Amino acid sequence: MSTSSDAKRKAPAGERVADWADGRLGIYSLAKANMRKIFPDHWSFMLGEICLYSFIIIILTGVYLTLFFHPSMNEVHYHGSYVPMQGIRMTEAYASTLDISFDVRGGLLIRQIHHWAALIFIAGMFVHMMRVFFTGAFRKPRELNWMFGFLLFVLGMFTGFTGYSLPDDLLSGTGVRFTQGAILATPIVGTYLSMFLFGGEFPGHDIIARFYSIHILLLPGIMLGLVVAHLILVFYHKHTQFPGPGRTNKNVVGMPLLPVYMAKAGGFFFLVFGVIAIIAALFTINPIWALGPYRPDQVSTGAQPDWYMGFAEGLVRVMPGWEINLWGHTLVLGVFIPLVVFGLVLGAIAMYPFIESWITGDKREHHILDRPRNAPTRTALGVAWVTSYMIMLIGGGNDIFATHLHLSINSITWFVRISYFVGPVIAFIVTKRICMGLQRRDRDKVLHGRESGIIKRLPHGEFVEIHEPLSQSQRYSLTAHEQYQPAELGPLVDENGVERKPTRGEKLRAKLSKGYYGEGNQVPKATPEEYQEITSGHGGHH
């Protein structure tokens, strides 16, 4: 039907470009399917975004730093512009980091952005992981994505550690020496591993170049892949949401990806970049010029790793220096036990989704989040874990706490030793009680309404507070969660009347399940019947 003039008129340039690209990449159908994808809105869902954006910032600034950094342990005499290091012998790695700080245009700012972003990246991952943990977002189908996230956290720690070691300053060199000690403490293979990693005796001439490859190539490469997989899975699973009216396990209520979420996310990237840039411009991080070059015969007090390795530092600092000497070999328990605990602490949190799904026996998909109070045992376990982690951070900084709080370092060490075992137990009990209290309050609110603060005097003289009933949607939100019944042992007599003995695993599971969901471990939520009874007028003056 079109006239010849219509056919000849060219389409707008944008359409032609899109057409060209679609013909080769098939982006139209991809975009059509995903442009309206919905993301729910909550500030805590943006914690992961903080991590993603700081990761991008780290990669961008890291590329700039590689242009000027020399990962070499050849010794040179410094003749740059920083006076207090004039003529000092140092490795090229340290000298080039001084040059980046003082002689490369924008070098110090980029270095500080890189380092601050790294601290914030890992802190962000920690908080993001805790958000996912406390809301139960790790449950099926997201267990694998939890593992990806966990791997990113651990790899982030090690990428951070290798990067922190690159300048070869006195502080980071002490950290490398610490690591070498931990490697040596590994029974049987420790010595071989150390010789292999360092290319001979410590410090050797290879470690900086090796850490460089690991820091800029190997670990970030794996992390980038994991980040992509993490995001693909978020897309594939769809984002979880908090309970509320109209929100079910089968839908997602929120804003579409385009244009709303893209605009918010894009803007948020620049906000994250802005905040990190301001901090980096105003506050010093890792002033390597003040630390001096690494020499194995020198050391300074206040030698700590960056915060994410602080709990490992704490474990070693507070562990008594036990060792066993047998047949001319030494087993350094003082370092080896912390090394094992380090792995166990991290492993415990990684495996938790599998442990919980085994206890509950719940194999269904969950897209509605738990409010932390509605899973008291999980929440209490999480807080106990965070408590043990934080106590070890205190252990890692015991000397700084000693000087700044005017305490004895020995007392702090003993405090950490004892509270590492006692603290999590107290935290567990307290948290669980708080959760149950909050559950009870929710139940009261649903049944009796919100305390209005208005006091009424009844004809016979009694004073009562008026309770305002909640709206239906509020009542729904407060009762939307499901409550598990403790798993019982299966029938102990089979269909043929033969008795069987429950396995040890079954017994343990029943016991744990009772601890999670049994009587006294959760408050039964208000039922419609109870609500009916109270609101039908028999309740008196509520």
Place this chain on the structure above:
Amino acid sequence: MKKLSARRRHPLAAVVVLLLALAATGGLYAAFAPASKAQAEESAQSLAIEEGKKLYSVGCASCHGTGGQGTTDGPSLVGVGSAAVDFQVATGRMPAQQPGAQVPQKPVIYTQAQIDQLAAYVASLGPGPVTPTEKQYNPEGADIARGGDLWRTNCAQCHNFTGEGGALTKGKYAPSLENTTPKHIYEAMQTGPQNMPSFPDTTMPEKEKKDIIAYVKSVNGDQTPTPGGFALGGLGPVSEGLFGWIFGLGALVAVAIWVAAHTAKAKKS
């Protein structure tokens, strides 16, 4: 001559002549009397010791003994030298307030003149390190880089990379050197106060002490540039980590809450 002859009969002329004669004799005696200077110094010195002893018996003797011989509450001061006294008293550490893990710095209660008198008295008890002169401790022109190397080898393990101080066992500590004067740093190295080892000239010559002072003052003084911005106490990763968590991540979470609060949802009218 007319004037002079006119007044020679004046009633006060005799007095004037007498005064002139006395002045001339006294002046000549002062000019030619033997060893007058040394005697004057000696007497000044013995005066200082005398005054110092008085101050000592009021402020120090209760712990260090009436003759500086020491008691169960304080060590003997025989042979500690004037440098030790100058360091301990001029930084406010002595007189001590109470026994404890370590005697802390306090406001100084003696004037420098009184401190010198105390030092003179204690130095008279037995030979020891002498209070350094400015020529000895003034770090001008010293080798800062060499001082840094010496610092990291000998001092940093307790006092931190830039002299911010650090913890020792059981509540003891190496103090921050931020506000310590070159003279007192020099004296501390000479005498090894409290938990500090001493670095006498035989192990660390005067020049090296100067280099160290020059380094400390260049990286932790009033004029020290901080090219990276605020230094966060110069304590390393602990303060950086705390700052990153509280102000870095804290600010970003606040921003996230702000962004989430400004959503595109239809506003209720």
